[in-house]
Amino acid sequence: MLMHIPSLKSKTKKTSITTLEASPFLYMPLQAYKTPLKPLVNVGDLVLKNEKIAKSNGVFAGSLHSPVSGKIIAIETESEFPHIKIENDFLDTCIEINSTSVEHLTEEEILETIKNFGIEGSGGAKFPTHTKYNTQQKNISHFIINGAECEPYLSADYAVMQQETEALLKAIQLVQKVIKAEKITFGIEKQHKELQSHLLKNAKKLNISIQIKLLPNTYPQGGELQLIKAVTGKELPKGSIPAEHGITVSNVGTLWAIYEAFYNEQPYIERIITISGEKAINRGNFKVAIGTPVSHILEEIGLPWNTENQTVILGGPMMGKAIYQPETPINKGSGGVLILPNPTNKRYNCIQCGYCTDVCPQHLMPMEFARYNTEKNIQKLYEFNLNDCIECGACAYICPSDVPLMKSIVEGKNLLHNA
Template identity: 45%
Template sequence: MLHIPDKKNIYKDLEIETFSPPKTLHLPLSAFGGDLEVIVQKGERVLKHQKLAQKEGFFGGNIHAPVSGHIGEFIVANGEPFLELFNDFLDEVIDVKHSLPTQISDFIQLLQENGIEGSGGARFPTAAKYNVNEGQIDTLIINGAECEPYLSADYALMKSYANEVSQTLHFIQHLYKIKTIILGIERMHKSLKPLLEKAFKHFNVEGKIKLLPDFYPQGGELQLIKSITGKELKKGTIPSKEGILVSNVATFIAIHNALFKVIPYIFKNT
């Protein structure tokens, strides 16, 4: 591991801002293991959160409209497919309702239907990662170790959405009967520890916050598992087969939106 001087203190405490939506959006149709199938037509008016493309199967997923508007062209840029969407700025949302899942199978279906992917960069389908049996996972690790020297998105999310992360953790812990939950953050972000511990306590999360050395690549899945549990897994090992699941903190916020706000995954790699 390397200790790389960082510049996070320059901007890490800035508030999260919402950008004004653009007039034209190009939505990526590439997904893990293959491209998505478009299920809307050119010129069709769609509502915000409406499903636009899908891919079935174990590694399946969907994309949804971030805004209401009209479908444009199917575009290929740099070898990657995109779907054009023209914003009508009416922000009309499709009416979708669901109840909280009580079975793992229903939870997996919710993850896939809402197109949730790993938000740490790898984009692995979250439904596939969580397709495990009750009691199979002993340790759930939340990856808040944003070790790249200029990134501070996860720090900002933990600071602003500690309650949302904790509420989701409580739900998942009880659904899967997970014994141990550990949220790992770098020591430079130790100011977050009391905030996160308070949120854990409020939502009855049986877990702890672990401070990690400020090294790169601390946020890598296998490195994080070793730092937190002491287990050294070989490259290519599926952590769930060792009783471990790892998800980025932004992924838990995406799951929270789907569970409690009925909002699909309309942001990528926050």
């Protein structure tokens, strides 16, 4: 069962994308998909804008680049959020990047550039994009552009589709050189149906054949498996790799980062986010450097950092996380910063109503995760398929007893990971 969740999305979706002023300090996150990034710099080093400062190797290789020129003043690999701290010199002195005509790039060169420029999935999971697009010569029938943006409050993807349309379509053309999909389909919610004619008109100008699939205004419609089912009618098994079924899904923000990489020679050093929430001032969509601390963002929109009077969430209200350190930075998967009222209700025990099971898009039983996480029962967590959970937060939203289900899920997964 999917849910309709009211929010302030309509207040921000049509606001112009504004560039947020740079922060004096950047906290470049070293977390990556599967493995941490290894710093390539030392404390005291001077770095240039776009310079690679960390990387990882292997199938899920990633890299991190400096959004500013400045000085490395700290490297924290053992802290709660490992990071490289850069003092911004506000000179924006750029490293030279050898440019190559986009038209003459081979498939291998495209994938290598995506890898070297640190492009990851911007929808939250941060899966390395070069790995996703390396389909190993599989026949791809559907290239699905995930424009559902079903998380309440968030509207950055809408803003990109509406304001950066040509950039988005040119990125799709480039990716098509690699995956060669038979069909290109945008999945967008019905509440944004005005985008349909806008996207089709711009695609026609560039001679790109696309389709638009209007989706219900429900959550979690933007989940990969839910989106694939809505667009293609195929219900993929849990844990499936979409390419094995002839499908590639890409987030709008990821494609915008690809455009910046190939047409502006810029690594993934900034992204577009939504700033919103009932306690927010100056709501809207903003271009923000990766590594920007949330406290700086709040300062720029006229709010103090004060967790006593407000709850600050990095990401969306469902899959995002409440943050309690002002230095917590924007990462490549951060779709927004929300400033919400503090919850006033207390947490009570599970009443076995089953609502959490009813709304789970993976058909799981979240109340059992809470029970067996409390007991540290690893075997039962495996039996109830905890690892199939996509952490959408639907169970926590619907729970009438406010059982801390998401906390149990995250802690339970950590138990399984360390077992």
